Amino acid sequence: MAFVNLQNVTYKYPLTKAPVLQNVNLQVDEGEFVSIVGPNGAGKSTLCYALAGFVPHFFKGEISGSIEVDGKESSKSTLDEWVLNVGLAFQNPFNQISGAKYTVFEEIAFGLENIGVPREEMKSRVEDAMALTGIRDLADRSPYSLSGGQQQRVALTSILVMRPKLLVLDEPTSQMDPIGTREVFGTIRKMAEEGMTVVLVEHKMEWIAKFADRVIALKDGSVLLEGKPNEVLTSDLLVENGFGISRYTSTAREAKKQGIWKKESLPVTLDEAAEGFTK
Amino acid sequence: MNIEIKDLRFTYPTGLEAVSGISLTLEAGEQVAIVGQNGAGKTTLVRHFNGLLQPTSGSVKIGDWDTKKTSVAKLASRVGYVFQNPDEQLFSRDVLTEVTFGPRNLGYSKEKTDGLVERALALTELSDKTETNPYDLSPTWRKMVALASIIAMDTPIVIFDEPTTGQDAVNVARIANVIAELQKEGKTVITITHDIDFCAENFERVVALSKGQVLLDGPAREILGQEEILAQTYVEPPQLTRLGKRLRLKETVRNQEEFLNAIARRA
Amino acid sequence: MHERLSFHIKRDSFIHNLNPLTKLVLTLTLILIAFTFPWYWTPHLLVLVAIIPLSLLGKVFREFSVTALRLILPAAGFLFLMQAFFQPVGSDVIFKFYFLDVTQESLMFAFRNAMRVFVMVSAFTLFLVTTHPSELMSDLTRRGLPGQFSYVIISTLQILPQIIAKSQTIIAAQRSRGLDTESSFFKRAGSLIPLVGPLVFGSLMEVEERAIAIEARGFTSKQTKTSLHEIPDPSFDQMLRWVLVALIILSIALNLWLS
Structure with missing residues (x-):
């Protein structure tokens, strides 16, 4: 039995005409790192909300099918119970700052206060989480004084500190520079290796190819493709459906037509491209 | 119409010096990308071009107008500025009204305004959405409305602040197309961007800023290869x-x- | 940039180290005594024997006196003038100003009221300057104030400066589109919609996202909340609060008895 199990999930927001998710089937194993790609409007964020319990508990609307995480069924649970198992961080870091706290340290502790973690344990968990994401030096700063990239790290840390079994991340590195992105992907990979299940929406293909176990391509609310990162991210179907792809892939595809790229498979990362063009 | 920046320095009231002595000339019709890490002074620099910020010392001239002596409302006829977040500027109940707002402020005739609005809507592929409320559109399309509402002002200089952030491949291609069309019309396009691949594919000149100063400036081909120097401002x-x-x-x-x-x- | 809206000045002083509730009770005591104790010179004396010594004890005398001289005193002064001129009491006219009579009674009356307001605002200022808002709120939450209530207070304090910053960006964006915000009042009134519209729409979206973000961090959890900071409440504080409450009762009782 998969750790995350979505069966025929169809969902419509109260104010939209058409369903945003249509017959989504999705299984993720415990400790697996799955990445979701897709053009704007494909339903990526809605899928994240569904995994994290906000669809339908927060947004209401019409839902059918079943959402199970760790053997529990979302429709039979309440949101405040659900979030203990499933953590969510999303794109806009500014709106994720609670506003209730004056320092980054307090901000990260906010969730632990809410769920009643004793003070000493709280402090050590906050310390550990900050060390993990490399923001120890921000501990005493006001969350509002940080750059977008730093705020995104704080948002991620604020969720990691809750130690969810399933971590759902919706473009958590959109405002980070290349170095920051690399570090954060490394952290997420490490969490997955320690047994946390990760579902990550991202459009930085190179990083997905390097770090994710599996990729799911979403289009118009349905799963278009799924499989190993390299298979999915180099598929012709992605280009035809308006997905963003790595420049290495598109260039190698063109080179293949011209007979310059000799390998059968196409590259996603710099290393793969360099290797293929060297031969 | 050239932009002349001479020994520009700018200090925020908090005491933070965001621009520390920049001199640049941006020629009419140039396509310039401005890159650099957060806090390098990119937005602070371009906000001087339409007078939103006034130099602490030094000067900025747009053609023969000194920005110190010209109101923002007047400079708006020469410099169009697309802000990063479309939600910070959209307010009308339909797309047409929104796009008409700028040219109407500039006092163009009805005929001229209609022509400019039509062209801007066509360029941004919004012609079939004129009656839609911008807030019923997806964020992607709201971005295009924001673009159209500035393009319709028909300014010789257009500034884009992070146009591709949060946009998917299809929309990035649309935005690139808009920039190419503006270039054909001989307009100066200045773009702040983090998206270095977008920068490489659409701009001839690159200015890299670091700590309020020009780190590199020149043809894209020369600048983008300088890995070690670019790394100083966290650009790959x-x-x-x-x-x-x-x-x-x-x-x-x-x-x-x-x-x-x-x-x-x-x- | 505005980082936050807080008057708190971090110092290590006797006042700073008092329990937040003690400080709140002390503030209320000063205000209530100034308004109820039935002796004319009470508020004046309170400034000398309480407000000023407390600001010294709290190591904020310099900051406090600047605020008092620049803001509180002018406001109290204005109130004094208003009441001196417009309070129709007494008959002992000291001087006339056009059709307005100023009597000795109205002067005395105005002087006391101005001092009462001065004590009230000063006491609150001292309270805000020496108390960190989040300490106050976690202390009150621990004592049974609903968590949602203290969240609303603190987040409003924090988010207001962000809204101000955002409205400045919106103004900049619309000015860039040729909106003339610097000319006549008539034109400016017409330019309100382009400024307010984005602020309202934007805020609605932000509120939804922020609600999701705090919910994801267990905000509505049925668990009893814990607190990162331990806020000490020694027996000295508890005793002091009882003494202060007794003073309040005494002052009010005297006031009722003598009236």
Whole structure:
């Protein structure tokens, strides 16, 4: 039995005409790192909300099918119970700052206060989480004084500190520079290796190819493709459906037509491209 | 219409010096990308071009107008500025009204305004959405409305602040197309961007800022290959430039065409 | 940039180290005594024997006196003038100003009221300057104030400066589109919609996202909340609060008895 199990999930927001998710089937194993790609409007964020319990508990609307995480069924649970198992961080870091706290340290502790973690344990968990994401030096700063990239790290840390079994991340590195992105992907990979299940929406293909176990391509609310990162991210179907792809892939595809790229498979990362063009 | 920046310095009331002595000339019709890490002074610099910020010292001239002596409302007829977040400027109940707002403020005739609005809507592929409320559109399309509402002002200089953030591949292509069209019309396009691949594919000149100063300035081909210097402002060269370096190609390549040509020559 | 809206000045002083509730009770005591104790010179004396010594004890005398001289005193002065001129009491006219009579009674009356307001605002200022808002709120939450209530207070304090910053960006964006915000009042009134519209729409979206973000961090959890900071409440504080409450009762009782 998969750790995350979505069966025929169809969902419509109260104010939209058409369903945003249509017959989504999705299984993720415990400790697996799955990445979701897709053009704007494909339903990526809605899928994240569904995994994290906000669809339908927060947004209401019409839902059918079943959402199970760790053997529990979302429709039979309440949101405040659900979030203990499933953590969510999303794109806009500014709106994720609670506003209730004056320092980054307090901000990260906010969730632990809410769920009643004793003070000493709280402090050590906050310390550990900050060390993990490399923001120890921000501990005493006001969350509002940080750059977008730093705020995104704080948002991620604020969720990691809750130690969810399933971590759902919706473009958590959109405002980070290349170095920051690399570090954060490394952290997420490490969490997955320690047994946390990760579902990550991202459009930085190179990083997905390097770090994710599996990729799911979403289009118009349905799963278009799924499989190993390299298979999915180099598929012709992605280009035809308006997905963003790595420049290495598109260039190698063109080179293949011209007979310059000799390998059968196409590259996603710099290393793969360099290797293929060297031969 | 040239932009002349002389010894520009700007200090925020908090005491933070965001621009520390920049001199630049941006020629009429140039396509310039401004890159650099957060806090390098990119937005602070371009907000001087339409007078939103006034130099602490030094000067900025737009053609023959000194921004110190010209109101923002007047400068708006020469410099259009698309803000990063469309939600910070959209307020009308339909797309047409929104796009008409700018040219109407500039006092153009009804005929001229209608023509400009129509052209801007066509360019941004919004012609079939004129009656829609901008807030019923997806964020992607709201971005296009924001673009259209500035393009319709028909200014000789257009500034884009992070136009591709949060946009998918299809919309990035649309935005690139808009920039190419503006170039054909002889307009100066200045773009702040983090998206270095987008920068490589659409801009001829690159200015890299770091700590309020110009770190590098020149043709994109020369600038984007300078990995070590760019790293000082947390910018990585474009994907294909890096690939070209890895393969030890003789020249710096920026885009697919240049890369494939260079590979073909090598073979 | 505005980082936050807080008057708190971080110092290590006797006042700073008092329990937040003690400080709140002390503030209320000063205000209530100034308004109820039935002796004319009470508020004046309170400034000398309480407000000024407390600001010294709290190591904020310099900051406090600047605020008092620049803001509180002018406001109290204005109130004094208003009441001196417009309070129709007494008959002992000291001087006339056009059709307005100023009597000795109205002067005395105005002087006391101005001093009462001065004590009230000063006491609150001292309270805000020496108390960190989040300490106050976690202390009150621990004592049974609903968590949602203290969240609303603190987040409003924090988010207001962000809204101000955002409205400045919106103004900049619309000015860039040729909106003339610097000319006549008539034109400016017409330019309100382009400024307010984005602020309202934007805020609605932000509120939804922020609600999701705090919910994801267990905000509505049925668990009893814990607190990162331990806020000490020694027996000295508890005793002091009882003494202060007794003073309040005494002052009010005297006031009722003598009236």
